[in-house]
Amino acid sequence: MREPRERAFGALPQPYLLFLGDTTEPGYAKTAFGLRDWARDSCVGEFALAGASVSTGLPRLSPAEARLRGARSMVIGVANSGGLIPDSWIGGLVEALEAGLDLVSGMHMKLSDMPALRSAADRLGRDLIDVRTPPPGIRVGSGAKRGGKRLLTVGTDCALGKKYTALAIARAFKARGVAADFRASGQTGIMIAGGGIPMDAVVSDFIAGAAEMLSPAAAPDHWDVIEGQGSLFHPAYAAVTLGLLHGSQPDLFVVCHEPGRTTMLGHPGYTLPSIETVIEQTVALGRLTNPAIRCVGISLNTATLGSDTAAALIAAESDRLGLPVADPIRGGAAFEQLIDACLA
């Protein structure tokens, strides 16, 4: 078998064709929707199998048509329960390889573990790219200070908006002409950014080192906006959070929270920490590698609230905490104030 080609992290083959399989449940197409919303310029279209009812609204293209429009890879933009790649997808995936596209997947099951895909990729000289596989060459953390500015999103829990908050902040920085990069630390973020490191798949001795590699030395006025992982208060994942915090050496952090959530996801015996507790603990631990670390504001995920309720809550929390508070997906004046505070 051909050895996997080594790619620099931050170098997935773009633009993408989005693969939707035969999916009928929109909830399973979050990756495709995330790519459409946050990496629109890197998506030439979508490709679905017979029976699919989900659509991103992008042009429907065959792999050959997508290749003609410049696509370099097809991304599996859907999951199914269990994270498996069903046999019914193989024909469509091989069609993409035959059209000259590499395959990109963030699923648990590795593309390269499927013999039909491996043999087709070998025959055609194409790459099977599993973004949950960390890049080679990760070193142990140095703890050395490096150039550039960094902002990290942290959370009261998992899965409440750390990725989208970081994406929205990086986009807002760029809209103001500030040099900024979104740095992805999980598989969906990596596909959106076109690169990054899946922190939760890194061997634990190297996690701070991986975070150092993820946001390398940069010009003094350049911002890395880093997608956080887990929570310091999560009984399973706090170690990932701490390694990412230490290696990122953030100057600023934004605490992400979902109002109404009271217990840790999947761990109902664990009470959600308060925002103040998260601020205090993040500063206490983060100052090891950056003594100047501070909380610059709060991101509330108010997706389940009406807009009046959300606005009132945002204002009340900002008063209570004495910090800018916003829902980056809603944007508006509150979010602009948060960006002002970051760049002040």
Add this chain to the structure above:
Amino acid sequence: MREPRERAFGALPQPYLLFLGDTTEPGYAKTAFGLRDWARDSCVGEFALAGASVSTGLPRLSPAEARLRGARSMVIGVANSGGLIPDSWIGGLVEALEAGLDLVSGMHMKLSDMPALRSAADRLGRDLIDVRTPPPGIRVGSGAKRGGKRLLTVGTDCALGKKYTALAIARAFKARGVAADFRASGQTGIMIAGGGIPMDAVVSDFIAGAAEMLSPAAAPDHWDVIEGQGSLFHPAYAAVTLGLLHGSQPDLFVVCHEPGRTTMLGHPGYTLPSIETVIEQTVALGRLTNPAIRCVGISLNTATLGSDTAAALIAAESDRLGLPVADPIRGGAAFEQLIDACLA
């Protein structure tokens, strides 16, 4: 190639024959000396190649003689600079496989990556066991409280006595008739205990889960004495330390420190934390999974001090901190008081 046989963790094939290679530098034989000192009953003897000048003082046996005395594996008890297995060792390692012994290694280089060993092991039906490889089946941490009592050693830094402190405490518990197990979290400890999990080699998402697996539910009066890793104040390894702390859910912890060390090993820009700071931070983070966590005492590594100086320092630190302080390797009344406090 034969698939590696799955072993329950905690089940290395003992007793051991200790392999010393052609080593002439005692500093390279720390693993062999550690096994002699802490797992004497599990060692039938030593086997050295021509040119070796290092000895553990155990009977010198050929692999065939060791097999006749009950040995089930030969452990590579020496390292060399670079952690490589030199070609000059291959003949002796194959001789052990031919005598019916499995091979056990804690070196960076994997036994199974050496074609000459792999083919001999396949031919003879023997196992090549790399203890730096985590066991299969590690799950994400549950955070659920489990039965039994736990003590964890933590440190102001790496490499200052967390393993030997845990071994000494487990031995002292057993000497008093208390049901106790030493739980090894690094390669040398794993060979001494005959099992364990190499925490630094576990994928980061699973580190708390691995720590839960390392010290499973036990009878209410049973103690697991768990070997700590790294330090919460180490810029590269704090994530490993935190995952082990959360998964271990310790009731008690002992802070290990080397008097005179002022900066973190390998990171001279990082000042060593005070013992009080380590106590405070360990409680702040450890109470997530065990609200009753507390510091029971301090272990000082006084190997470089004279006995009078050491005794005076131990007494002064105990007065200053209001806690039992001892050097477990020196033992004596101070150490017995530390054990009293653990079992009080």
